[in-house]
Amino acid sequence: xxxxxxxxxxxxxxxxxxxxxxxxxxxxxxxxxxxxxxxxxxxxxxxxxxxxxxxxxxxxxxxxxxxxxxxxxxxxxxxxxxxxxxxxxxxxxxxxxxxxxxxxxxxxxxxxxxxx
Amino acid sequence: xxxxxxxxxxxxxxxxxxxxxxxxxxxxxxxxxxxxxxxxxxxxxxxxxxxxxxxxxxxxxxxxxxxxxxxxxxxxxxxxxxxxxxxxxxxxxxxxxxxxxxxxxxxxxxxxx
Numbered sequence: 001x002x003x004x005x006x007x008x009x010x011x012x013x014x015x016x017x018x019x020x021x022x023x024x025x026x027x028x029x030x031x032x033x034x035x036x037x038x039x040x041x042x043x044x045x046x047x048x049x050x051x052x053x054x055x056x057x058x059x060x061x062x063x064x065x066x067x068x069x070x071x072x073x074x075x076x077x078x079x080x081x082x083x084x085x086x087x088x089x090x091x092x093x094x095x096x097x098x099x100x101x102x103x104x105x106x107x108x109x110x111x112x113x114x115x116x
Numbered sequence: 117x118x119x120x121x122x123x124x125x126x127x128x129x130x131x132x133x134x135x136x137x138x139x140x141x142x143x144x145x146x147x148x149x150x151x152x153x154x155x156x157x158x159x160x161x162x163x164x165x166x167x168x169x170x171x172x173x174x175x176x177x178x179x180x181x182x183x184x185x186x187x188x189x190x191x192x193x194x195x196x197x198x199x200x201x202x203x204x205x206x207x208x209x210x211x212x213x214x215x216x217x218x219x220x221x222x223x224x225x226x227x228x229x
Binding site for chain 2: 035037042043044045046047050091093102103104105106107108109
């Protein structure tokens with residue numbers, strides 16, 4: 001079975017600083033994908049970044065980067081130069097070969113608050 | 117805007133009733149996924165359809181059913197509603213049957229009173 005663990009229920013960061021949101025995972029799948037989604041207070045789920053388990057390089061998308069450490073089974077999200085609009089819930093998720101890559105398993109989320 | 121549309125945005129209904137949630141995937145996407153987000157269960161996968169056929173099933177209750185129509189829109193039917201069914205229901209879509217880059221709709225917030 002797949003499991004995602006996000007141990008930080010809440011994080012605080014000042015505007016323009018970088019922040020790391022932790023995510024560890026557990027899976028027996030030989031191949032898997034890791035995802036981060038942002039959920040603002042309005043409720044929608046916004047796809048941020050994807051990392052494949054066989055990707056050699058860490059994924060980056062603008063101010064978002066994924067610090068993928070396969071041996072540690074961690075996939076931390078790094079947000080550089082935080083903005084007030086980054087305040088939201090952030091969910092780490094994964095899919096894998098055992099589920100045919102057909103469903104996402106989500107963690108419990110981390111609430112990020114960016115202060116001026 | 118992800119390109120995935122869901123209607124209605126909000127739904128308030130009573131226990132024992134039946135409701136239908138509707139989802140239109142992004143243009144060109146063949147897969148539709150349904151998820152439930154509740155306070156006690158978090159975000160859970162319910163079911164996936166690909167090009168009209170059911171492809172994967174998660175923790176979907178027998179009182180719930182879904183289908184995907186020839187025009188690729190999907191409907192999630194919830195019947196004999198209970199208070200615990202109150203949740204945010206998301207539809208997501210992706211081009212193929214794999215879940216890379218699932219794009220989520222804005223969700224339907226269901227309140228059962």
